[in-house]
Amino acid sequence: GREYLLARVLFFTSRNLPLEMCLPAFPCKSSNPEKVTGTMPDRGEELALRRLHQVLRQIKEVYPPGAFICIISDGHVFSDCIGVDDDTVDEYGARLIALNNAIIQQNRDLVPAVRFQSLKDIFFLDPTDALARELALPEVDHFIATRLCEDSEFCRQVLQLSCQPDSNAVRDQIVAQDAAMLALYRGFSRFMLEDLALHPLAQPLSRKQKKKLAEKVSFEMMLRNQAYSNLVELVFPDHIRLSIHAHVNTGPKFGITLFDRAVTRVVDSLDLTADSLRSPETHDLLHIPTPWHNCVAQLADATTTTTFIASSKVVQDAVLSGNLHGHWVEGDVSKGLGRYFEI
Template sequence: MAMVMEFGNEGQSIYFRYQGSYLRDSEGNLVHCAGSQKQWVHDNWSTLRSSHTKPDAKIYQRSGQPPDGHTTAIIIGNHGRIVNGDAFEKYFVDLLLTQADLTAHTLPVSGGDAEIDAVTEQLVDLFDSYLRYDGGKGDQWKVSGRKYFTQRARHFTSRRSKLEMCLPAFPCKSSNTDKVTGPDPDRGEELALERLHGFVSEIEKIYAPGAKLWVISDGHVFSDCIGVDDGEVDRYTAMLKDMNREVGSRFGDPDRVGFKSLVDLFQLASRNDDLSTLAARLNLPPIEHHLDTKLTEEAELCRRILVAGSGPRKEAIRAKIDSKDATITRLYRGFSKFMLEDLENHPLTKKMSRSKQKKLSAKVAFEMIVRNHAYSNLVEMLFPNYVRLSIHAHNNAGPKFGIQLVDPTKVRAVTSLSADGELMTSVDLLHVPTPWHNCVVELQGSEIMLMTKAKLARTALSKGSFTGSLTKTDSGRAYFELTKRPKRPIVVTMSEKIGPIFSKVSSPIRSSPQLIRRATLSMSEAMKTSSPRVPKSQGPQGPMTAAPRVGKRMFTFSEKTVAASNQQAQQPAAPNAAATPKAGGVKKRYTFFGPSSTTDKSNGSAIVTVVPVVNPPAPIKRVKTGLGKLWGSSSMNTAETGVRSPSQAQQAVA
C-alpha cells in the first residue's frame, strides 16, 4: 500500500525563519502561542509583553479592532533569506498577520476537566469511525496519532469554541478525460460534500459549539502543473461553492463547510496593489512551467509569493532524490507515475514519445513536490491550531490525518465495473481515491456505487457489454448509470475417458455461475496461447483467432455444484457420469475441447465442449460439422470418439 510520508523539509524561505506566533489581549495577557519558540514565549512573557523584541528575530504585530482589541504577533528569525531586501518579508508577514487564524480568542475555561475530556474523546472516536482513512500496515493512529488528534481537539473543547478543521482538496477536474465525466463538479463531488457535511452535523450532536470544516482548495497551486487553465480552476471552484450551498441546505446549514483558495488566502486584488508591477517590486523569483496553460495574473502572482514565502529549497530536495533517500524517492516516483497517467491525453504529450513523456512527468512531479510542501507550510503558518485533514494516504501519526472522502459503505473505489472488483491500489493511493480523478457509476441492481475511471464506463457502453448512459441526478450532477447486458448461458458437454479414447459425450448441462466464470477465464487464457495459424472462429464470447490447445488451460469444478445448478434451473438432466454427484461432489479438472459457433435459438445458449484432462493430449484438427465448427482430434473422428456435433448437443438440450 502506498503511503505519503513526511521528509526533511528545509530551505531559506520565510517559513524556515518562522519561529512562531502569539496572541495577546488588550491588557497584555498572553492568550495563546504556537510554533517552535512557544516555550520561549511563555518563559519570557514578562519581558516580551513590554519590549516586543527577541535577540535573534523580528517581531511583527497587528492589533485587532474593538471590542476585543487582541494583538497578533509573528516571530521571524534573522538568518538567511531567499528574497533580497525587506520588501518581500514585510509584505509576506503582513499577509500572514491579516489571514492567520490562531482560533484562540479566549483562555481555556477553568474547571470541568472531566467533562471536557469526555466530550473530546467522543469527538476523536467519531473521527476514527466516520472519516479517518486507515493507512494499513504502517498506520500510526493507535501508536501516536490518536493522542496528537486528541490534543488538537482539546484546544477547542477546553475553550468551548467551535472545532476548526482544514482540508486541502477539490483543486479541479483532471485534464485526463479518460478519468472523469468532464470539467465540471459531478456526482462524485456531491457525494464527497455530503460526507463532509454529514460529519460536521454528527459533531453537533456530541458537541454543542459544533465545528467548521474549511476546504483549502489547492487548484491554483498546481493547475499549471496538471495542464489546467487558471480560468478553468476559477469556474470549477465557483460551481463547487454553489453545490456546497445546495448540499449544506439539504443538511440544514450551508455554513458547516467553507471554501478558501490560494487567491482567497492572499487576497491580492483587494490590497490596492498594482499587480502588474508587484513581482518586480518584491523581487520575486520566477517559477517553472512545464506545460502550456493560460495563466491569470493574480493566480500566477499567488504561486510566486507562495514558493518564495514558504517553499522548500529545491537543491535540498534534488540532493535527497539523487542520494536515493527512501522517503523522498518513493514520493518522487509516485508523483512521476501519477503524472504520467494524468497527462497522457494532454495535447502536448500526445506528440511525444513514451520516453519524453516520462521525462516531462518527472519534471512536473518535482515541481509538484516543491509546491505541495510550500502549500503545506503556508497552511501550518496560517492555521497553526486547526485539525489538519488530508486526501493523501498519510500514516496518521499527525499533524495530518488522511480521510475517506466518500462513504465506503455506499461507494467503492475499484478498477473494474463490479462492486466486487479489485480496489484501487498503487499509484491511485498517492491520493485517497477522489472525485476529481474518477467518476461515479451506478449499476442496476447494486446498492453500492462505484468510483472508477470514466474510460471503463465509456468502453463498456461502446462494446455493448453494458447498456446505459452518462446521466444526471435531479440536482444536475453527472454520473454513469449502467445495466449489465445479460450473457447467454453456456451449455457444457462433458466426456468421461474410457481406455485410450473418450466415451460417448454426456448430455449437455447448463453450468452454474461459478462454472461460467471459470470456463470464461479458462477460454480466455487458452485463446492467448493458441496457434495463430488456425483460421478465425466465432466462439461464445465473440470472435476467436484460434482454437484453444487441448490440455493447455484447465479449470476445476465440482460435479455436485453442476448437478445442483441443473436442479435449480429446473433443467431435465439425464443421468450421466458428468452430471451425477460422486463421492460428495469430487472436483475434476477439465479442459476446453472447442467452442461451437452455433447458438441454440430455442434458449439462446452457447455451446462449449470440454473434456477431462488427458496425457498426452491428442493433436488438434479442425473438423466441420453440419451446424457449426468443432475442434476434433486428427487421429479420431466424431464417430470414433462419440463426441457429438453442436447440433447433436442442441438436440440433447432441447
C-alpha cells in the same frame, strides 16, 4: 498520533469552541479524459461534500458546539502543472461552492459548516498595488502550456517566494536516496506519467520523452506541495489538519477518505457478469480515490444503493464491450445534484 490529535481537539473543547479543521482538496478536474468526463463538479464532488456534512453533523450530535471544515483549494497551486487553465479552476471552484450551498439549502438540519478558501483568498493581494510591485518575485517554471491569469500567477510567485523549500536541497535528498523523499518523487512521477498521457503536448512524445516530462513536472509539484503545506501550517496553526493522502496519522496531518465506503465502491472494472467487480491495485497510497480523478456510476436498480467510483475509461470500456448499458444523467448544481452514469 492519538495524543497529538487529542491535544488539537482539546484546544477547542477546553474553550467550548467549535472544532476547526482544514482540508487541502478539490483543486479542479483532471485534464485526462480517461479519468473524468468534464471539467466541472459532478456526482463525485456531491457525494464527497455530503459525506463531509454527514461527519460534521455526527460531531455536533456528541459535541454541541460542533465543528467546521475549511476546504483549501490547491487548484492554482498545481493547475499549470497538470494542464488546466486558471479560469477553469476558478469556474470549478465557483460551481463547487454553489453545489455546497444547494446541499445545505436542501437539508434544514445542516449549518454552513463547510467553508472554502483558495490561494487567492489566503494571500488577498492585488498584483497591481504598490507593495506587490516592490516584491522581488521569482519566475515560476511552466512545463505544460495553459492559460494563465495574472492574479493566479502572482499568487504562485508569492507562494514560491515565501514558502517553497530550496530546490537544490530537495534534489540532493532524492539523489542521496532519502527514503521518504524518493518514494514521494517516484509516486508523483508515476501519477503524472499517467495523468498527462493524453495531453496534446505529451501525445507526440516518445515513451522516454513522456517519462522525462513527467519527472520534470513531478519535481516542480513536489516543491509546490511542500510550499503549500508550509503555507497551510502558517495560516492555520491551530486547525486540525486533514489530508486526502494516506498518512501514518501520527500528526500533524490525518488522512481521510471522501467517499463513504458503506455506499460506494472503488472499482477498475464494471463487468457486471463477473463474479465480483475488481477493485484497483494501488502502487502507493499517495493518491487515494478522489472525485476529481474519477467519475461515478450508479445502478438503476432501486433495490441497491451501491455507487461505483471509477475512471471514465472503465465506463467507456464497459459500454463498448457490450457488457453494460446505460446513459449519463445530467446534474443540476442549483439543486445539489451532480452528473453521473446510470447503469
